[in-house]
Amino acid sequence: MKIGILGSGVVGQALANGFIKHGYDVMVGTRSPAKLADWKKKAGEKGRVGSFAETAAFGELIVLAAKGTAAKETLKLAGADLLNGKVILDATNPIADAPPEKGVLKYFTSLDQSLMEQLQAAYPKARFVKAFSCIGSAFMVNPDFGEMKPTMFICGIDPAAKKEAGKILTQFGFEVEDLGGAEAARAIEPLAILWCIPGLLRNEWSHAFKLLKS
Ligand SMILES: NC(=O)c1ccc[n+]([C@@H]2O[C@H](COP(=O)([O-])OP(=O)(O)OC[C@H]3O[C@@H](n4cnc5c(N)ncnc54)[C@H](OP(=O)(O)O)[C@@H]3O)[C@@H](O)[C@H]2O)c1
Helix, strand or coil: EEEEECCCCHHHHHHHHHHHHHHCCCEECCCCCCCHHHHHHHHHHHEEECCCHHHHCCCEEEEEECHHHHHHHHHHCCCCHHCCCCCCEEEECEECCCCCCCCCCCCCCCCCCCCHHHHHHHHCCCCEEEECCCCHHHHHHCCCCEECEEEEEECCCCCHHHHHHHHHHHCCCCEECCCCHHHHHHHHHHHHHHHHHHHHCCCCCCCCCCCCCC
């Protein structure tokens, strides 16, 4: 399967490397392809770089890894026609431009509406699945937590899209917890606030969530 990654920051690059490691063909989308020259060299023939529109055209499955405040603009540049019907793994978090307060990030959304719901409403024919949003980029691909597999919380409106996402997340070393419809992103997105607190307060960034069940 061909993967189009809309976003070229640490998340876009980490996931691109992960998909390549697992044998997928990948294109990373950016407004400035030249800045990915080093990544392209290391990625080899399975890694490509393109505009957001080229990446959306290339990808049979899309990953959204844009800055939260720019997520809508990124999808606009990608083009609705090229996103229609496709699964979009949405790694974004709605982090506001205001600085964190005592280690607590500020979001530009409320607990009554998540960023993913806004994106799903704006692109109703795309099939968004929240994924990869509540763990640091260094732990997105087969993270090593000894015996423990971390949990990846997902949600979205389309069961088949979540099944597709689940297969990828299993390959990437996660236990998958499906929390239901797009509304569940109201709970999943703020997990990134929690995940970042030990980092912002004490420079501790090496952890992941696990849902314990009895
Ligand atoms: N960092 C983490 O460990 C982590 C973990 C989980 C989730 N997340 C979430 O994943 C997303 C990506 O995070 P990141 O740290 O890799 O990088 P980021 O700095 O949040 O985002 C970088 C991407 O956003 C795009 N972008 C920025 N402003 C834009 C604009 N005005 N119009 C269009 N595109 C724009 C950039 O495009 P260009 O390539 O053209 O510059 C770039 O591809 C964020 O939503 C973040 O909250 C991050």
